[in-house]
Structures are given as structure tokens and as C-alpha cells.
Amino acid sequence: MSADVAYLNNQARLLRRDVVNTVYLAKDGHPSPALSCADIVAALFFRVLNIDPANPKWAQRDRFVLSKGHACPVLYAALARRGYFSRDELPGLRSLGSKLQGHPCMRKTVGIDMTSGSLGNGVSIGVGMAIAGRYQKQDYYTYVITGDGELGEGIVWEAAMSAAKHKLGKLIVFVDNNGLQSGGRVEEVGGVTPILEKWQAFRWHCQEIDGHNMEQILAAIDAAKLETERPSMILAHTVKGKGIPYMEKDNAWHKKVPTEAEWREAMELLGGIDGE
Template sequence: MTVDELSRIANRLRLDVVETVHDAGDGHPGPCMSIADIMAVLFFDEMKLDPANPRWAERDRFVLSKGHACPILYAALARKGYFPVEELKGLRSLDSFLQGHPDMNKIPGVDTVSGSLGNGVAIGAGMAMGCRMQGIDNNVFVIVGDGEEEEGIIWEAAMAAAKFKLGNLIVFADLNNHQSGGKVTELSSLYPVADKWKAFHWHVQEIDGHDIGQIQAAIAEAKKVTDMPSFIACKTLKGKNIPYMEDNNAWHKRVPTDEEVEIAREALRDKI
């Protein structure tokens, strides 16, 4: 798929998120926008998947460690054909299978429970070990936020994945410098984050998380490294491409009004 096509898919997913959160009346839209381009590349260009057979053993695995960004995961799964797009508006409601955070049994295409922050790297490491032990030639992709890297288990998992030389584990970090309570740089000493992963013996790349070509190139590079897990540090913008959401942490969890949905549609009209 071309860079332009993938960029348009990313924006389609962004608008899906705005409409989903609006229709559902709940959810976290801001954290979805910063990973839209990574999601588009993974689900529509990179990952080996079969929507008709969601539990296909040979598939690539995906872990959305920052599970609160699930509206964009659900949008990607719907657009990929796992379930009808019309189901998205049921998000977080009792009669829908679309849980407030990802559920691997209720939602086709979801590979693990996630949403309690910090757990995705360890779960992804377990998946990578399990696939490797069974001779499955695939990759496990994880997206972590920057805020959740304040959790201790992230670093336990970083050590284990390096020890086991999990070359089939590729972690994207969505470095938008926002977390629920404010700026990551103000709330913690996480940054410089890439240096920390290097010190934990990961193969580290630093890219623009909104540059489709850079995302594709980083994945290609990461797949060449077979004796180290990969960490792709992605500089991103929270709320990217939705004018009133960009770099505005008020949109971490907030429902757009009818008018705000229209503004988003207008902003993305020529980009989808």
C-alpha cells in the first residue's frame, strides 16, 4: 500500500474515533490520534492477519498496551473486516461486545486483555516466546504510551525480553508527552526514554510517529534484528489532525459535541 493510501486510512481511523466516542458518549479520543499512523501501517500494510480466522495460529500478534486508546483499535478491526463498522457506536454499552478496554474473548481480532497500564510489553514478550517455542515465524507488535513507561513492570519486561533475545518482539512507543494528569516531562523523569531502552539492551530507533515512510522503514529495520527486541521511539502529537485536540490534554477523555464532530469531518475531508 502506498504512503498516501496509508495516510488516508490513518485519517479515516481518526474520524471513526471522533464519531465513535461522540455516538457512544464516552471514551478516550486524544490518545488514539497520536497512534493513528502506526495503527494504519500495522493493520493495513504490515501485519499478517486473517479477519475470517481471528485466532489463526500463524498470525502476527498485536498488543495495545495503552488500552484506553481502544476506539482506534476497534476502528482498525472494523475497517479490516473483523466486524461491521456500524458496531463501533456501541462502544462501552451493555448490549455491545466493544468493552471499555480491549477484551480478547469478546472482541474478534483482539489478542489480549489490556488497559491496566504497563503490562503490554510483558504480555507481548510472553507471546513472542510462545510463538518462537512453537516454531511460528511471526512478529509481536506492541504499542505503549510514554506515561505508562513509569510503571515498574515495563522495566521488568524490558530486562526479560532482552535476556531472551526476542527478535520477534517490536515495541512502538507513542511519545506524545501527555498522560492523564499532565505532561510526562513534568510528572516523571522518564525522558530521555530511548537511552533507557538502549541501556536495557534493546535495538532502538527514533522516528517521527506520523511519518508513514519512517514507520515502514523502522519496521523493516527492526525485522532484520533477530537477536534483540526492538523499541521504536515515535515522536507524536496527542490529538494529531483534529484541530481542537492537538496537544490539548483536555481531550484525553472527553466526548466531542455535534459541532466538534463536524469540525473534525471538515478538517479531514480531503485527507481521507
């Protein structure tokens, strides 16, 4: 394991710690959807994204869209650890008047590129950002994380068709394929498989990875960047609630606050209550 991968794995651990702590202290939030994409978020925010916390509106910054916006505790944790705002803000999640709403809001929170809400819109907004970058002759990449449950929305496939038509080589979409959504198993709710073959049919460059393997995440991003004429989709197989055994694959944790005992157990698993 390289030093870079070890560093990023540790950042993912810290993000998971922040997610659980934030939801516990706020007494609200969606812990398990945030935990499933923590490794991808760590790779993006601590290695890949060309961003500047001191200049958050920098025109040439890479764009990041969290389409599954209810997973925002992990995004807020990443932004705080990158210095966009103080980590002391995190327990204010979903509170009246807080900078940190239940879905990311670009008007309230520095560092947010897209306000989310209704699920399924992130890919289409990413397409718009990528087209805008081309017309403005900017060199930035647009990264999107969408949930597998969101693929039941027709707007995703309209966006996929449009992105291929416009040959958006600077658009990279991760599908967080944890198999669960608020209503149950994704296959029982929407029946979105086969995911890889669908995106391939829309003429995207497609890869399939373990979404918790940092080396695979980084390699997939590097490969996607070599594609200049096609948008890229990275199908990341993940575990909802990853990192906390009692949350893993248990859909009750989609939106649930841990008890004090559960919080303590999670903190010990992630480095100790008083440690990092």
C-alpha cells in the same frame, strides 16, 4: 510519495474519522490518545500485520498488543475496516453489553489478542507472546504499542530486561511518545526521560522517528525485522489529538466527547460529514 504511503496515509485519516465519530456517537471514550497512534495503527493493520480476518485465531498470525488500551477506538476502527466486524458496531463503544468495551477484551471482541486494563502490562505480555511463539516454533511477530506515560511502571523495565535476555528478535515495541498522560505532562508526573537511552541500556535495538511520518514508520519496522537477536523499540514522537487542531496537545481531550459543532468541524477536516 509512493502509492503505498499515500494509501496508508488515507487509511490513517479514515481511522481518525472513525475515532471522532465513534466517541461522539457513543458519548464516551478517549479520543486524543487514539489519534496520536493512528498512523502507526494504520501502518500495522493495512500493510504490516500478517493476519486473516476470516480466521482470527490462526496460530501463525502476527500478534498485536495495545498496551494503552484506553486508545481502543482506533484499534476497533482498524479491526472493523479490516472486516473483523461491522463498522455499525463502533457507536456501541463502552456500552453495557457491547462487544466494544472501554479497554480491549479478547473474550468479547474478535481480533483482540490481549485484554488490557491496568496500564503498563503490554510489553510484558508481548514478551510472553514472543517466547511462546519461539517454543511453539511459530514464525509470527509480536507488535506492541505502549504509551510514554506507561513507562513509569516498573513492570515495563522488568519486561525489557527479560526480552533482551531471551534475544526476542520478533518483538517490536512502539513507544507512543506524545508527552501527555491523564494526570498531565509525562515529565511532570513520572520523569521517564531519557527514553531512548534507557531502552538502549537494556540492550534493545532502538530507533527514533516521527510517529506521523508513514515512510519513517515503515522504514523503522523494516529495520527492526533485520534484527534477529535483539528486541526492537521504536520511539515514535507523536502529537496527542493529531489531526484535529483544537484537540492537539490539549490534555482536556484525553477523555472528552465533542459537541455537535466540534464533531462537525472534525468531520469536515477529515473529509466531510457525508464523505469518506
